[in-house]
Amino acid sequence: MLLEIYLCFTELQMDRINIKKLAEELNLSKSTVSRAFRDNDDIKADTKARILAKAKELNYQPNHYASNLREQKSRTIAIIVPELANNYFSQAIHGIERIAREHNYHILIYVTDDDYQKEVDFIRHLHNGRADGIIMSASGEANNHSYLNKLGGKRLPLVFFDRVYEDIDVPRVVTNDYDSSFKATEHLILQGCEKIAYLVVNKSLSIGKTRMQGYIDALEKYRIKFDDRYIVDCSNSYEENDVIVKEVLKDLKPDGIFASVERLAFATYYACYDLKLEIPKDLKVISFSSLEIAPLLNPSLTTITQPATDIGGQAAQLLFNLLEGEQVVSTIQEVVLKSKLFIRNSTNK
């Protein structure tokens, strides 16, 4: 095994206590003191406690970068998400954060704004030692993401949640999207809808495809003819969605809307207010959504709710299995959690 030596110079502030001084104060060796600041068992508990107490008293902090160079660990995980302004992602991050804190890890957050190039840049950059592992909801499914495979053995431990790359072989946490979509569509049909529009932001995503297939199969089960004009490609912009949804409502006159993300349900509500359409009389609405106040909407919104906090927590757990080398558990490749259907007034008969 080759060793490379870095010579690193760091300025010593005159008022700063260093490990040598700390060791002198305690009448211990530098290496003993140093061990107290690592997560090892090679030091007696009472000695460690004594050292940490003195360090606190003298306001000493071990240099993070120096100790990381020795340990080759940043005790940091990076989270990459397409957006923050979405209850699903903020709850998932909250779930990850809790588990990370239990493991005494830090979290870095990166937002791609659904821009694949940003994702590539973030990931490349993370491979220089800033993080030990990555939890990602992917942004660039339509693109070539073989860059992840090119990283080969050097690739950081990676776990996907929600939006995954099917061709990248890493653990993932997803929900039963096909079943949920099937049930959502079936629910609209059983409530009397015959012309159901499916609103989607990025139908090329696997999650978009899976959800769409559930919709299509439910129509087929009830012998409703599939018409691809009712698959409506929307956007991330409020203004654009307002135009798109209003056109759909005027031109296609659907009696049911199935929104694949909550912002499209909101766009539908606003459009109905403006066009004087009444939900659920003129139009029933169901949506994938993690909005906790869905019962407070006018009318209260029927949702398929993913267990977002749990999804984040499970993804973090899978990553820690990889990081901490628990082989038995880390053979788990896919965790599938169940979404729940909450029936409310927006789909009343």
Added chain:
Amino acid sequence: MLLEIYLCFTELQMDRINIKKLAEELNLSKSTVSRAFRDNDDIKADTKARILAKAKELNYQPNHYASNLREQKSRTIAIIVPELANNYFSQAIHGIERIAREHNYHILIYVTDDDYQKEVDFIRHLHNGRADGIIMSASGEANNHSYLNKLGGKRLPLVFFDRVYEDIDVPRVVTNDYDSSFKATEHLILQGCEKIAYLVVNKSLSIGKTRMQGYIDALEKYRIKFDDRYIVDCSNSYEENDVIVKEVLKDLKPDGIFASVERLAFATYYACYDLKLEIPKDLKVISFSSLEIAPLLNPSLTTITQPATDIGGQAAQLLFNLLEGEQVVSTIQEVVLKSKLFIRNSTNK
């Protein structure tokens, strides 16, 4: 000036390209190649481009920790917030994230769950080199936070937003909370309310006090007698708030509710649904809230909305002024942004 030498050993993986090999490939010196990976101007643009292109081709990444030891910079800022499950904080983080990305900085996120001890632990830990600066919305105003002053000259650059410690002398971004509260209370009075309850989570926070003073002064202006039973101390728990708010509605029978955070407005809505009280007929409601879908609630919610994304962006800007040593700008001590009153159906006459 004293220099301290760290000897740091790092494992060299056999397949890993190092800076020496990269320099050989380019027929350049190691120090020239090394300069290309720093944000200095001491290298020609075309040389730098050539080096970066070759590095990309060979999949080389400079070791982050080694280069940080040399530069004493992590290019990372830490954000500390009391909670994530609040639209205000997720929007503020989004604002910070955008500015940080422009400056090519990374962000670490810490959530205190309103627990002061967690805040202290996070901050202590951050002083070991993991971050260059901190943006914080404080959690422990009722506590002694002199620990921040004890860090003295070693204290990382710090900027407060929204919830500040008055006795810690650092730049801050706040909103005109007194005026907003005064106007909110006045609005309820002008809509006919005479018994206005003010719901607050932590009235010992300066932000809680400032908002309360606006409420009290507005009552006085309209010669409504102040009764401290109408100042209602709530909690962060849904279940507890449900009990507290229902008791207030039954015992004190207020005709107006002024909620200092959005979750208390939601608790009021749920309580009114359960108690068959009609908003705004029986009770008018106004709330501080960054909820974008306030117009979709039943009834649509009158809000005082803080420019959360801007607040985050401005706080980040103040921190970068400190980090980048722009003395002129960094004398800015306080930025006050204005909240907006959006009148909707929940306060209709």
